[in-house]
Structures are given as structure tokens and as C-alpha cells.
Amino acid sequence: MLRSKLFNIFSFFPVLMLFFPGGWLYAQEIDPVNWEICEGDPVTVEPGFDQAGSDANYTWYHDAGGTVAITDGTYNGIEYQLGSDGELTILGLKYEPTASTYIQASTYNYYVELSGSNVPPTPLKHIKVRVFHVPRLRTNNPPAVCDPDGSVDLSSSIDEFDLDVYDYQLVSPSGNAVSIDDIYDQQENGTYTVRSSFKEFECWSEWKSIDVTIALSTLEPAFDYEANLGTGNVLRNGTAQLLHPVDFFDVTPWAVSSWHWDFGDGHEATIQNPTHTFAAKGIYTVVLTAEDTIGCLHTLERLIEVRDDYLILIPNAFSPSGQKNNHFKPEYKGVVKIEFYVFNTWGELLFFTQSLDSEGWNGTWKGKVAPEGNYIYKGVFITSSGMEVIKDGVFSLIR
Numbered sequence: 001m002l003r004s005k006l007f008n009i010f011s012f013f014p015v016l017m018l019f020f021p022g023g024w025l026y027a028q029e030i031d032p033v034n035w036e037i038c039e040g041d042p043v044t045v046e047p048g049f050d051q052a053g054s055d056a057n058y059t060w061y062h063d064a065g066g067t068v069a070i071t072d073g074t075y076n077g078i079e080y081q082l083g084s085d086g087e088l089t090i091l092g093l094k095y096e097p098t099a100s101t102y103i104q105a106s107t108y109n110y111y112v113e114l115s116g117s118n119v120p121p122t123p124l125k126h127i128k129v130r131v132f133h134v135p136r137l138r139t140n141n142p143p144a145v146c147d148p149d150g151s152v153d154l155s156s157s158i159d160e161f162d163l164d165v166y167d168y169q170l171v172s173p174s175g176n177a178v179s180i181d182d183i184y185d186q187q188e189n190g191t192y193t194v195r196s197s198f199k200e201f202e203c204w205s206e207w208k209s210i211d212v213t214i215a216l217s218t219l220e221p222a223f224d225y226e227a228n229l230g231t232g233n234v235l236r237n238g239t240a241q242l243l244h245p246v247d248f249f250d251v252t253p254w255a256v257s258s259w260h261w262d263f264g265d266g267h268e269a270t271i272q273n274p275t276h277t278f279a280a281k282g283i284y285t286v287v288l289t290a291e292d293t294i295g296c297l298h299t300l301e302r303l304i305e306v307r308d309d310y311l312i313l314i315p316n317a318f319s320p321s322g323q324k325n326n327h328f329k330p331e332y333k334g335v336v337k338i339e340f341y342v343f344n345t346w347g348e349l350l351f352f353t354q355s356l357d358s359e360g361w362n363g364t365w366k367g368k369v370a371p372e373g374n375y376i377y378k379g380v381f382i383t384s385s386g387m388e389v390i391k392d393g394v395f396s397l398i399r
Helices: none
Strands: 015-020 023-028 031-036 044-045 059-060 074-077 078-082 088-091 106-115 125-132 166-171 190-198 207-210 225-229 232-236 245-250 258-260 275-277 282-291 295-309 311-313 331-333 333-345 349-351 374-383 388-397
Touching: 031 044, 044 125, 088 106, 225 295, 245 282, 331 333
Parallel strands: 031 125
Antiparallel strands: 015 023, 044 088, 059 106, 074 078, 078 088, 106 125, 166 190, 190 207, 225 232, 225 245, 245 275, 258 282, 282 295, 311 331, 333 349, 333 374, 374 388
């Protein structure tokens, strides 16, 4: 706060003799009492008459002519309180931004009259109250620093930061004063507080906060994937098959707020665990970008090979009444479409499926158990690359 200053006045009034055409004009020189406060502070001003006696009375006025007396209460939005000893307390004086430079202040003029039975007539004393501007400090929080060895320039978080105009006081999260020379390189996590005043004045703004977040360690996301090769064959973190879905799983060991997947083929996803199908063979760089809880982005790249392979295996026998191999079906990978037939030796169709997930033939026909013997199969397979493969042959049903 700016200290209130009461400047001494002369106990006498020197007489000035000014010559004008036609005669002399006598004028009294009166030194005013000056008070300086910060906007928003109350001020108590004193009459300051040296020759006042015990029966002195004081009357305060708004105007130099002594026509508008000051009374207890509010006048033009300003509160006035009169003391028994002649003091006047004023609350609510505001800085009016009429000056073009911050150094100037708003001046309020008051006048006090001394009267009493033993008091000679005296002129009204002029008292000035100068109200200095308090800066309207505004701050913002800097973005998180993702490098654990990084730092923050706090000057960029103070609006209109200007050392030629303002003085600043800054306190670190640990409660230590921060030198203005160190404001550009701060490495402490937490809330800093700052206030400002116009340079060389002690009218400080309210304390404002600046929240600083610096990563404590370097983080790396993690993911696994499972490549579906068909007929339930799943390969984890291995070669993927063309046109077969690949399931990706985020296994990052720290809290993730958002995900971005780039599959390296022009396709992307923003969910935690996406599924993607590669349309061409090759080696792809899959990139997971994970955002942590303080807004830092971390990436992991993995190479995934996508092949155009297929494999079709058809058994030559099965036993539907055994513990295993209860169904007759082909085994395959790299196949996207199928037509599979089973005939008896008379050419009658016993079983047909177009489902890649079919369990196969269970060894019955029209609800009855098929006899032991030889049977015929035919399969039409479409591979991932669109090639048609036809396989047929004879197999045995064993009971």
C-alpha cells in the first residue's frame, strides 16, 4: 500500500503583492496538504490547523467556495465519516483513467474550515487526496511441459508483462520468493502466485495464480495385437493375414485420456482397442499416440507384416463317435469364402456349408447315423487375394 503522506504547512501565510494596472492586488499563498493512497484504500485526513484552540470547530466542504458541506453518509458514491477531532475518513475513492501515462493519479479536492470563539478568521484549507491506479493483473496457465527436464517461462503467463511499466512480486509453490531475473526459467510443479504494481509505486494488485505442470518422467505407451488367420486361428503379435481382421489392444501401464491409432495405410482410429483389416500385403508401421492426464502426447511405433498366404488342409478320415475329431471339416488360413460339400458314393449330398465358422459334418444324414465307409468331399475356397482354390477327394468315416 502507498503510505499516506502529510506534508507540513506553514503556520503563517506569506503575502504576495501583485501589481495590476490601476493598483495592487493582495493574495495569500496557502500550501495544501497532500495525501496519496491506492485505489480501494480508505483514507483519514486531518485538518492540520496549528493555531486551533480547544473550542475549535471544523467544517469540511466539497468545493472551494464552502457552499457544499460534507456530512456523514454517501455522496456521489463515496462514503464520508466525520470524526469528533475534525478528522475526515473517506471510503470508495476511485482512480479515473483520464491520464495518458500510468504515473498520473486521480486527484480529489477537499476543503476544511476552522471556526471557534477564540479562533481568528482563516481561509479554507485545501486538501488533496491523490488516488493511484492499481493494475488489473490477469494471468493464464501455461501448457503442460512434457519434458521432465523442461522449464516454464512465467512471463508468458502474465498478460501485458512489461518490466518498464510494472514491478512484480512472485512466490513459488514452495513459498519462496522468485527473483524477477529467474521468472523466465522455472522448473517447480505447482501453483505460483504473482502480483504487480506500477513501477516505483506501492499499489499492488490482488495475488493471482499460475498453475505449472511439468511431467515427472518420460512415458511410453504400449500395445499388442492379435491377427485372425481364419477358423479360429489367432496369432498374437505376429504376422497378419491379408483381408483378415487384426485386433489391437492398448496395454499402456499408465492412465490414458485419449488414443490415436495410425495403421500406416491411410486409416486411423481414436478408440482404445480398435480392429483393422489390411487390404494389401506389405510391412506397415502402426503408431499409437496416447495422451496422458496432463495433456502430453506419447507415441509407440511397431512394424507389422501383412502376408497374402493361404493354407488348406483336409483330413482323410474322421470318427464321429470318438473323443476327438467328431466333425469332418477342412482347416485353413487366408481364406475369406468357402463352399464345402460331402457326398456318399452314390452322389447324394449329405452336408453343405458356406460358413467359415461351421463345425463341419457330424456323420449323420436325415437324422440317422451314416454307416462306416468312404465318402467324397469337395471344397471351393476363395483366398484373401481373391484366388479360387478347388479341392476334392475321398475320406473315411470310422466308427
